[in-house]
Amino acid sequence: MTQPEMSFTPEQITALFIDAARNGENDLVKQFLDAGMPVDCTDGRGYTPLIVATYNDQLDTACLLLDNGADPNGTDAKGATALSGVAFKGYEPIARLLLDRGADIDRPNHAGRTPLMFAIMFGRQGMARLLLERGADPDLRDAEGLSARDLAHRQGLGSLFTETPAP
Known part of the structure; x- marks a missing residue:
């Protein structure tokens, strides 16, 4: 058989x-x-x-x-990149890898949200600091007109933008 x-x-x-x-x-x-x-x-x-x-x-x-x-900049059906996903989840080692391999730090999804915005929206302060250190723009605006800086202030995380980097 x-x-x-x-x-x-x-x-x-x-x-x-x-x-x-x-x-x-x-x-x-x-x-x-x-x-x-x-x-x-x-x-x-x-x-x-x-x-x-x-x-x-x-x-x-x-x-x-x-x-x-x-x-590293491939997007899903909603325009999100791998970096957006790890920013939301807080996986800093993977974020470093993606950035080192050419991921666009400020690539927005279809709603205009950047990885930094996702990190802040979900309280991933370490990730937000990493993205800021790597040059993420906190003043880009999403489709609702909000920036990462606005989101941080709304959530009581405004100190992310006033901290002095370590020497």
């Missing part, structure tokens, strides 16, 4: 690849890449393997994907 042949649709293959990135299964991610899987493929929500890996705190997987040509 022969085994039935298993076949997957391109969407299913993409989903398996993105799941491997989400779960930090680097051997499997590498096998997909070696087999010719596009490093910046997207699922139905526009998520790339890099966006999903970074959002799930998979630093080694993010390195692997970037080493294989992943775009």
Whole structure:
């Protein structure tokens, strides 16, 4: 008796690849890449393997994907980048990696929100400091006309902009 042949649709293959990135299964991610899987493929929500890996705190997987040509500025269907996601989550080591690999620090999503705005909106003060140290613009405005500085003052985090950097 022969085994039935298993076949997957391109969407299913993409989903398996993105799941491997989400779960930090680097051997499997590498096998997909070696087999010719596009490093910046997207699922139905526009998520790339890099966006999903970074959002799930998979630093080694993010390195692997970037080493294989992943775009650090790729966006999902809402215009969010990997840096926006890690700013929201507070994953500073991944933010440093993305910035070191060319992520646009001020790239807004479709609502005009920047990574710095996300860091401040979700109380990620360490991330906000990192982004400010790396040159994020606190005065860019989102679609509602608010800046990161405005958001910080509303949330009682105005001290982020008055602290003197350590020598």
